Amino acid sequence: MNEVKTQIAEAVRLLNDIGFDIGNYHISVWGALRIVIVLVLVLAIARLGSKLARRTFSHITSLDGAQQLLGEKLVSIAVWALAILIGIDVLGISLTALTVFSGAFGLAIGFGLQKTFGNLIAGIILLMDRSIKPGDVIAVNDGKGASFGEVKKIGIRAVSVTTRDNREYLIPNENLMTQQVENWSYSSREVAINIPVGVAYGSDLELVEKLLLEAVASTPRALSFPSPGVLLSAFGPSSIDMTIVVWIDDPEAGVGNVRSDVLWKVWRLFKENGVQIPFPQQDVNIKDGAGLRVLADALNRRVAPPAQ
Template sequence: MSANHHVITPAAIARHPLVRQTKDAIQALDDISIDIGHYHLSLLNALWMAMVVILAFALAQGCSKLARRLVRQIKGLDPTQMELGEKGVTLGVWAFAFLATIDALGISLTAFTVFSGAFGLAIGFGLQKTFGNLIAGIIILMDRSIKPGDVIAVNDGTMGVVRKIGIRAATVTALDNREYLIPNEILMTSQVENWSYSSREVSISVPVGISYDSDLDLAEKLLLEAAHSVERVLATPAPSVIVSALGPSSIDLTVSVWILDPERGVGGIRSQVLKAALRLFKENGVEIPFPQQDLRLRNSEGLQALAGMARRPDPAG
């Protein structure tokens, strides 16, 4: 063996200054500790636990994003099945990461069972709404009553397109591009109008009143013409006009039209139909009445005296 050839032995590595400094630092961190029963808790253990938790959190977050991306690439899934699949893989990844972290930290499952009982009680009181919304969201996705892309109207007046059904709430984008976060429990327990549950064809009623002196048949013809002139109104089912009431000042008509894009709103449809109807009414002499009342005075002695005074000639004249 050559004299210039050095053999690196474990003893030589252990005597290296950097190795000795590292060992001294580890020992110093381990000396900063407290004992609780049979458990020895040191600063070294705390740093190790924090590093494991951070690493597990980062890996779980990355794996859940990758799993959701893979689910989106599966062909043949509708938006509801895709949303449900993403939630399932996300919960699975985080559950596995949690159990793996517990195993890596060497926490006894017996001790964890006792701790989980107290922790579960705290969750039951403090996070019951969160878990309730989670279960409600899963139920909504499973029974397909509300799906991403549906147009819904909640009983508080909120209307828009469902963009996402999350763990806690559903994201609904209104016509003015404002986004509402509606808790899943509200969607499951309250009355919700789903305008696109089985079909995207939606009927809209537009009330119109005409004078009793107007030609009723002509008015119906002009209203149908006004409805057909609006771009968003469907030709099939065709628009229709009915006499809904004989009001005190007008004949009340109702124009029914059908649209295929409720997510764009219904106020614009009513406005366009009424504007076209007003223009056609003016061109064809159909009157839109204004409220009016007939005043009838009963015959009495007081009225006769007033009438006599009115007929009496003016002395100054």
């Protein structure tokens, strides 16, 4: 055992002799190797601590998803900070040098990493006040209009939102803190869907209402409470405009498929019961005049049969 220690000490001495001096500092192969070893150990310990924190909080069933994620992130930050401090202590970096480095690091944060740390703090605040949490359905603006998506993950820098067409948006946490966000499942997961339908004038509106409610009742995702409804919206130029109000409690599964399902059933029921959906209509009134009579005479002469 003593022989092994002696060999290790000799190897360290040889590696320490290979180097050069800069002022009062001696830079050697052993010094560089020790820094690499400490950095690898710090990263390994920090990653292991983060994984243990994730597994530990995932098994605490008394906390919901947002609280588990918040606890995991706070513990991970603490583990990383502790690992970095231990690494600094092992490397023997003086507090004076650390003070100078922290000042330069703070200046770098102020100019270059301000948004990154702002997003980190914003993500922690979102998890603390639980205004947005994994599983929520929020409105996302993709530049072509607002579409909704489900929050899959709240990361250190951004929130991952997946829409129904499987597009994944990475929205900076700070944007969700400073801009208006439409959360469909913040206090309740019940969402109303308005489906417009037009019927011909002369239709039996009581029968139409009965058929519309029957179509909603046969839709699997439509809720019976809050109860669906039918509203008379307007007397349009070509049809009587009505609106079906359907309630669902699973907005993450989409609303377009519910609207399509209801309309398919409405179409079949209308055909079975003789209810007509009118085409757009427009009346054209032609006033009699001298010019119109001249045109009519000219047309009659063109189509008149030749004299025998």
